[in-house]
Amino acid sequence: MAxxxxxxxxxxDITTNPITISKSMVMHKFKSNVGLEETTGLQAKxxxxxxAVVIVENTEGTAAKASKVYIRNTGTSNEDFFYVALNAxxxxxxxxxxxxxxxxxxxxxxxxxxxxxxxxxxxxAPSTTDAMTLEFMVFQE
Amino acid sequence: MATTTATVGITSADLTPGMALGISATTTLYQTGxxxxxxxxxxxxxxxxxxxxxxxxxxxLGTADTSNYVYICNNSTDVEQFIKIGIHDTLIxxxxxxxxxxxPWNMGDAxxxxxxxxxxxxxxxxxxxxxxxxxxxxxxx
Numbered sequence: 001m002a003x004x005x006x007x008x009x010x011x012x013d014i015t016t017n018p019i020t021i022s023k024s025m026v027m028h029k030f031k032s033n034v035g036l037e038e039t040t041g042l043q044a045k046x047x048x049x050x051x052a053v054v055i056v057e058n059t060e061g062t063a064a065k066a067s068k069v070y071i072r073n074t075g076t077s078n079e080d081f082f083y084v085a086l087n088a089x090x091x092x093x094x095x096x097x098x099x100x101x102x103x104x105x106x107x108x109x110x111x112x113x114x115x116x117x118x119x120x121x122x123x124x125a126p127s128t129t130d131a132m133t134l135e136f137m138v139f140q141e
Numbered sequence: 142m143a144t145t146t147a148t149v150g151i152t153s154a155d156l157t158p159g160m161a162l163g164i165s166a167t168t169t170l171y172q173t174g175x176x177x178x179x180x181x182x183x184x185x186x187x188x189x190x191x192x193x194x195x196x197x198x199x200x201x202l203g204t205a206d207t208s209n210y211v212y213i214c215n216n217s218t219d220v221e222q223f224i225k226i227g228i229h230d231t232l233i234x235x236x237x238x239x240x241x242x243x244x245p246w247n248m249g250d251a252x253x254x255x256x257x258x259x260x261x262x263x264x265x266x267x268x269x270x271x272x273x274x275x276x277x278x279x280x281x282x
Contacts, residue, residue: 004153004162008243010212010270012145014182021270023214025240031220039156042164066237070151072166078176084245086231097231097253100245101208105168107149108244111226111234119231137164139156 002035004139006068006109029141030066040138044074047082047132052125056138061114065141069112069122072135075104080128084108086120101127102134112138143178145170145272147210147243172274173208184270186216189224189259199255201248203275209248211255214241216266224265225258235260246271 003026010021027036045055061067073082085098102108114120126132151164170179183199203209215224217238224236229252236242246255259265 002153002156004151004156006241007150008212008241009148010145010243012143012182012272014143014145014178014180014272019184019270021212023241028220028237028240030235030237031223033220036156041157042162066235068234070149070164078171079174081174083247086233097228097233098247098249099228099233100210100247101206102245103171103174103208105166106245107147107166107168109149109151110242110244111236111240113232113234115232137151 002037004036027068027139028066030064036066036139036141038140042135042137044133044135047126047134049129050126052123054121054123055134055136056122058114058117058120060138061112061140063114063116067112067114067138067140068109070107070109070137071102072107073102073104074133074135077104080104080130080132082132082134083125085123087118087123143180145179149243170210170272171208179272179274181273181276182270183273186266186268189257189265189267191259191262193259195227195256195258197254198257198269199271200279201251201253202277202279203248203273205250206247207274209246209274210243210272211246212241212243212270213257214268215239216268219263221261222263222265223260224267225260227256228253
């Protein structure tokens with residue numbers, strides 16, 4: 001059994017009294033205390049077109065199993081970003097589901113339900129034709 | 142101007158044998174396409190029961206296609222209890238006991254609410270924080 005730990009610290013002075021959120025978790029199999037044992041490894045991909053691209057196909061996961069996905073825009077731009085979506089396209093307002101936008105330096109770590117359907121492909125679309133790089137990694141049962 | 146930072150650390154000594162994993166990244170959360178820090182925050186704690194079905198944790202009441210970030214943690218210690226996380230009709234993933242997520246949320250359209258649903262019996266405590274670029278109060282009924 002492998003042990004993979006993930007921690008998050010959020011610090012903010014939005015409120016008058018600054019807040020800090022600090023949490024750690026061990027990535028476990030679905031409804032289990034056994035650690036996740038598989039990974040795609042950390043990948044990096046450079047983009048230079050605005051075309052939506054699937055970075056993780058639903059077939060790489062298993063329905064009703066635990067999967068976690070880490071994605072980070074390695075750039076520094078506060079204007080250019082990647083849309084991240086579940087489905088074959090990644091548009092701002094879509095009938096399919098766009099999750100959000102990752103600007104330069106932004107990261108996300110979320111549980112992924114691989115439902116064995118293209119509706120759950122993980123898709124990204126750059127906002128610019130300027131070169132941008134994503135790094136991403138899938139942790140799964 | 143407020144400053145909000147989010148830092149992630151992912152480590153594993155044995156997920157990929159002979160190649161210890163160590164990911165560390167920090168991002169500063171800005172308003173859409175700017176270097177102005179976010180200034181709107183919605184945070185709290187709650188309890189979910191399976192009987193309540195899917196509930197909207199946050200409606201997409203801000204400006205569509207903006208920068209917003211969501212943190213949710215399932216504070217249950219029962220491995221049988223998980224929270225389904227979705228955006229409108231799309232299941233994003235299952236958040237197991239003790240697990241957290243952090244992701245961008247662009248409020249792609251008015252039907253892009255963040256919804257949560259408890260699975261398995263009992264009560265699931267959770268906490269959340271949503272850092273927003275914009276927010277519109279719901280209309281008076």
